[in-house]
Amino acid sequence: MQNFTLHTPTKVVFGAGQIAELANQIPADARVLITYGGGSVKKNGVMDQVHQALKNHQFEEFGGIEPNPSYETLMKAVEMIRASHFDFLLAVGGGSVLDGTKFIAAAVNYPEDPWQILETTGSKITQAIPMGSVLTLPATGSETNNGAVVSRRSTGDKRHFFSPFVQPLFAILDPVVTYTLPQRQVANGVVDAFVHTIEQYLTYPVNAKVQDRFAEGLLLTLIEEGPKALENPEDYDVRANIMWSATMALNGLIGAGVPQDWATHMLGHELTALHGLDHAQTLAIVLPSLLEAKKEQKRAKLLQYAERVWNLHAGSEDQRIDAAIAATRDFFERMGVPTHLSDYGLDGSTIPSLINKLDEHGYHHLGEHGDITLEESKRIYEAAI
């Protein structure tokens, strides 16, 4: 096991009806800015519950944060807050609203050009406005971690940053609010949480038994519950298990003391930035090809994954590994998330632009061994056509 520091201070308030708890989580005298996305929370009753809970608080709203939140939109919220003071930010939405709100929280009093936050991956942040969330889409894990991803439309960039100052104080997770999600978002969320887990698990063994078994527990749960959520959207326990898996997949716990990969995310980010694909779609495209390409480096963990997650015991090592990668691809397809570039109308002609962007962003040595070069990234994209 590798050395680690793990700090998970976000308080989780989980379960049906828990939005009412907001009143006790935000200081009574705080002036609150509620941030949200495209407006579904106004139609499905979530925002009404938030207003009811905050009936004795002072609050205003800022809506319109897009999927893959844009720097341009977020800067409008920053200007609004600079013009009219707020003490607390409440993100009501999914990972994009969460991530966007983290950026807003850090940018308002940032002393230089806020784009620098993303250029320095958050290392120069020294303060942020306190924030919490009501999560509506289980997927990114952003509700209990201190990372965020922001895109700049004008330049085709998608960059991330981390800072302890943007760790949310609380996350309210009510599985009931996920009943009305479109199937595409449910599927994307399950794939996203699954790949987060894989990125922290499918590397090489360091004898970290607890972390491995926790990761396997999340993968098994997502495999079992994901398809059920598509079939029966109002099964509370299914929704609760998915929601809790997605949060646990990226709060730091399963990644503590183990090597991590994240190359699938980096290759995927360029696809979203250039072609607007959903984040999870890009992961479903890249991961199977990446596992195929890194079969030798990941052999020991691929065998463990085949056995413990997919219950594959028969055949040669290579057969079990191939079957596990095929099962992974099949799982994404069963969730309704296609796994080839061609499924999204893309062909190999986009690959040079993707590689240029990886080059520009300095991603020359990705993966847990730093051995995914631009040349190898090109082969992974090509295998995914």
Next chain:
Amino acid sequence: MQNFTLHTPTKVVFGAGQIAELANQIPADARVLITYGGGSVKKNGVMDQVHQALKNHQFEEFGGIEPNPSYETLMKAVEMIRASHFDFLLAVGGGSVLDGTKFIAAAVNYPEDPWQILETTGSKITQAIPMGSVLTLPATGSETNNGAVVSRRSTGDKRHFFSPFVQPLFAILDPVVTYTLPQRQVANGVVDAFVHTIEQYLTYPVNAKVQDRFAEGLLLTLIEEGPKALENPEDYDVRANIMWSATMALNGLIGAGVPQDWATHMLGHELTALHGLDHAQTLAIVLPSLLEAKKEQKRAKLLQYAERVWNLHAGSEDQRIDAAIAATRDFFERMGVPTHLSDYGLDGSTIPSLINKLDEHGYHHLGEHGDITLEESKRIYEAAI
């Protein structure tokens, strides 16, 4: 899944050499009181490492906190702090030092008789001195939770309390410092962590798949690594896996959203209070008899436990359950912790006194269904002779 609130704010700093990190975790201007137990930390070099890390801090020491820390001893530390101001308490030791230090932290400025803290299970605490720890014995999980158990020798009482004010700010976990532990303490620690996990797992199903699999992951790890720690005390990964399992077993994570039992602990506490048995010894005595007694109520989870933890698939339901209980008992015995009262020189004559103490403490309805009455507790003790 049941509704829950989970708050795990203690920062974990894990790994070889991490005691040096103390300097960054305690405010530079804090006057620190280091608390410790019987003095082994002075012989094995741990206290030297602590002093080295705090060479630019002001500190004093308070030693002599016993296993099953006594109210009488802890009140001496309280008097010392009242007489000479301290801003920070650093517990260097195992669960008893941690628990004792939590009590000291809450008692110093408690406005009434500090024994009231234990009579009201901490509900009236409104402040405490901030604290952190260097853990030397993986077992109780006290390093990342807000509970503590304190004994009063003069009355034969062993009581617990909880308060968010005594949640440690940080826990430094260096597996290397556990190499020199006596085998009995290693074994006790593994049994203690195992039973903590069981108390939150072996109840009835609520379809909490993540929590179940996390609990099973801890049980499997302790079963695999426990005996290895006795055979080869200086295997770093074995020690690291045990240490991390023990912390994860009682930080709130696996118990969030599921029913909990804790009857084994309550029946065990009376054995420690009256006869001075090690905490883990009492758990090893009580648990197998309790599982036997509550076989019907726990049937579904016992079957899951038999299959997933002990890999028992053959035979009738009752055969699998019996085999799982026998395997549990055998595991404790292999760890060198006997499982019968008679192994500790006790016979049935002590049972009336134990029942009287349960009665006095109001434990008339223990277990996840509240159906372990005094009569049933008596049968459980009798079956354990």
